[in-house]
Amino acid sequence: MxxxxxxxxxxxxxxxxxxxxxxxxxxxxxxxQEKNSLPTTTEIRGVWLTNVASGVxxxxxxxxxxxxxxxxxxxxxxxxxxxxxxxxxxxSNTAKLFTGSDVDPFLNAVHGGQxxxxxxxxxxxxxxxxxxxxxxxxxxxxxxxxLAKRYPDWLTTGQQGEKTISEMLPEEINNEPTNKLxxxxxxxxxxxxxxxSLITEVVSNYDVDGIQVDDHFGMPxxxxxxxxxxxxxxxxxxxxxxxxxPLNPEWMSWRANKITEFMAEIYKAVKEIKPNIKISLSPNxxxxxxxxYLQDWETWVKRGLLDELIVQVYRSDQTSFLAxxxxxSVKFAQTKIPVAIGISTGTLRNPVKIAQVQGxxxxxxxxxxxxxxxxxxxSLWGYITPESPQKRRKVFRxxxxxKAKRPLTIGRK
Amino acid sequence: xxxxxTPSKFALLWMIATFGGFLVSLCWIEIGERAEIGVVQAxxxxxxxxxxxxxxxxxxxxxxxxxxxTLTAWxxxxxxxxxxxxxxxxxxxxxxxxxxxxxxxxxxxxFAIGLSQWLAIRxxxxxxxxxxxxxxxxxxxxxPVGYAxxxxxHQITRLFLGEVIGLAITWLIVAILTGLSVDKLMGE
Numbered sequence: 001m002x003x004x005x006x007x008x009x010x011x012x013x014x015x016x017x018x019x020x021x022x023x024x025x026x027x028x029x030x031x032x033q034e035k036n037s038l039p040t041t042t043e044i045r046g047v048w049l050t051n052v053a054s055g056v057x058x059x060x061x062x063x064x065x066x067x068x069x070x071x072x073x074x075x076x077x078x079x080x081x082x083x084x085x086x087x088x089x090x091x092s093n094t095a096k097l098f099t100g101s102d103v104d105p106f107l108n109a110v111h112g113g114q115x116x117x118x119x120x121x122x123x124x125x126x127x128x129x130x131x132x133x134x135x136x137x138x139x140x141x142x143x144x145x146x147l148a149k150r151y152p153d154w155l156t157t158g159q160q161g162e163k164t165i166s167e168m169l170p171e172e173i174n175n176e177p178t179n180k181l182x183x184x185x186x187x188x189x190x191x192x193x194x195x196x197s198l199i200t201e202v203v204s205n206y207d208v209d210g211i212q213v214d215d216h217f218g219m220p221x222x223x224x225x226x227x228x229x230x231x232x233x234x235x236x237x238x239x240x241x242x243x244x245x246p247l248n249p250e251w252m253s254w255r256a257n258k259i260t261e262f263m264a265e266i267y268k269a270v271k272e273i274k275p276n277i278k279i280s281l282s283p284n285x286x287x288x289x290x291x292x293y294l295q296d297w298e299t300w301v302k303r304g305l306l307d308e309l310i311v312q313v314y315r316s317d318q319t320s321f322l323a324x325x326x327x328x329s330v331k332f333a334q335t336k337i338p339v340a341i342g343i344s345t346g347t348l349r350n351p352v353k354i355a356q357v358q359g360x361x362x363x364x365x366x367x368x369x370x371x372x373x374x375x376x377x378x379s380l381w382g383y384i385t386p387e388s389p390q391k392r393r394k395v396f397r398x399x400x401x402x403k404a405k406r407p408l409t410i411g412r413k
Numbered sequence: 414x415x416x417x418x419t420p421s422k423f424a425l426l427w428m429i430a431t432f433g434g435f436l437v438s439l440c441w442i443e444i445g446e447r448a449e450i451g452v453v454q455a456x457x458x459x460x461x462x463x464x465x466x467x468x469x470x471x472x473x474x475x476x477x478x479x480x481x482x483t484l485t486a487w488x489x490x491x492x493x494x495x496x497x498x499x500x501x502x503x504x505x506x507x508x509x510x511x512x513x514x515x516x517x518x519x520x521x522x523x524f525a526i527g528l529s530q531w532l533a534i535r536x537x538x539x540x541x542x543x544x545x546x547x548x549x550x551x552x553x554x555x556x557p558v559g560y561a562x563x564x565x566x567h568q569i570t571r572l573f574l575g576e577v578i579g580l581a582i583t584w585l586i587v588a589i590l591t592g593l594s595v596d597k598l599m600g601e
Contacts (some may be wrong), residue, residue: 039419059440060440061440093580189573342559348572351570351572383444383572383573383574383577384572384573384574385572385573386567386571386572386573387573388444388445388446388449388502388576389443389444389445390445390446390449391445391449392442
């Protein structure tokens with residue numbers, strides 16, 4: 001073919017290219033068109049952003065992409081991690097003082113020293129999203145973290161002096177590899193001061209809508225046999241040592257009450273700084289939370305220490321999921337504060353089909369909850385799901401057709 | 414004709430450019446089923462591949478033309494309903510269907526890509542027309558293999574990530590086969 005013919009073909013193809021790009025709309029991009037509709041319903045539509053098995057905080061434009069997509073699909077709340085594995089995910093003077101680094105070193109390197117929480121807040125606020133920083137690790141910390149090494153007396157221990165415990169309970173492990181982690185003692189005044197300081201600096205320094213603690217804001221029931229706790233128990237029990245049975249009701253109740261006291265301290269301190277900020281808790285079911293982590297959240301609700309409760313109900317079996325929604329403690333909490341349900345959208349090891357997520361959202365709505373939050377961002381519509389990302393977004397688009405506003409805290413009785 | 418690189422180094426660079434182009438494209442393009450990938454994404458994909466390739470081949474091609482025509486090939490394939498070959502997967506999870514349609518779509522898609530790129534090769538280049546056949550055959554082999562690996566991993570792990578790995582394997586095979594071929598053609 002001569003050169004002229006080739007040139008003609010080239011121009012013909014260029015015209016075809018322009019025509020195609022003009023005529024054929026791109027379905028996956030048009031889905032992100034912002035809808036400027038006013039909220040027509042009240043519902044928490046949240047998602048947790050974590051650094052574990054997730055690239056959202058680390059890949060280029062990860063945060064921007066997440067916020068744009070969540071906003072376009074009418075989500076209204078983000079719970080970004082700010083405390084995990086002994087590191088903060090914001091610039092923290094407290095962390096610098098106690099651990100030597102003011103922020104997670106890898107996060108800092110990836111973002112060239114930029115304050116990620118500030119960036120996230122700026123992006124999210126411009127889209128009208130509520131941001132409630134999540135102190136994911138609570139009192140947990142890796143045994144090799146700077147915190148655990150610098151302050152070994154801050155750690156609580158088991159009866160045999162064991163300093164770490166599996167992240168998962170024996171019945172949940174299923175022969176899968178699991179991390180063992182140390183626990184800061186929630187009864188220790190210096191630990192309390194440290195955790196409280198982390199929380200108050202987030203509240204003071206950032207334009208956040210609330211703070212959230214979760215199921216790790218407690219103490220493993222088998223722990224509490226460290227010298228500090230034993231001394232304290234003896235002081236308050238006429239020299240008597242704690243029972244050898246970690247499940248002894250009085251011993252459990254004593255430790256749980258101490259954690260409740262600390263929660264009250266946090267509530268007071270936060271409200272003194274910003275009275276309208278929300279204190280959110282995302283625990284496991286009440287019986288589980290108390291039995292395993294001494295977290296007596298029903299009492300926290302009764303005492304008015306929480307503004308929002310997101311109960312984690314990560315069940316694949318619908319019957320078991322529904323049973324958790326019907327639990328008396330959950331029903332009771334519904335009469336006091338906005339209660340939403342934490343729904344699992346899957347993990348790398350345990351992917352969840354979108355049909356299951358859809359069924360659970362519908363069940364939550366049928367039972368008049370104040371919404372739902374999904375664990376976690378990467379499995380909402382990432383590649384670690386059974387379906388294609390577009391297919392999953394389509395389901396969320398249909399379920400969240402219009403924007404929704406978040407509930408106000410209802411008056412306490 | 415002057416070749417700036419020794420053949421083996423050239424082939425390696427070509428493979429890195431092609432496969433690397435695909436990996437970089439994943440920053441903008443979300444892998445999906447055929448109907449889920451639009452023409453704009455196909456254009457971005459074509460650009461991600463054509464740009465690094467044009468740097469490697471710059472002495473034998475018209476650079477701008479190579480980029481535009483490669484991009485056009487993918488856009489047209491998507492517009493006619495064949496899908497953004499290399500970024501989309503078939504909806505069917507049946508292995509035999511995937512192998513069959515992978516070979517057909519690969520042969521046709523590769524032919525279209527090769528034909529477009531042929532228009533950008535500087536004359537007189539004796540091997541120009543053979544580039545069309547090389548592309549067609551490479552894609553006809555690589556696409557069914559990638560589809561098969563993808564669906565197998567998807568079914569085993571229950572993760573869509575398996576399909577992404579399958580397509581990465583497709584691109585790796587395409588990069589190797591076209592790299593070795595272009596190396597040989599240039600040597601001749």
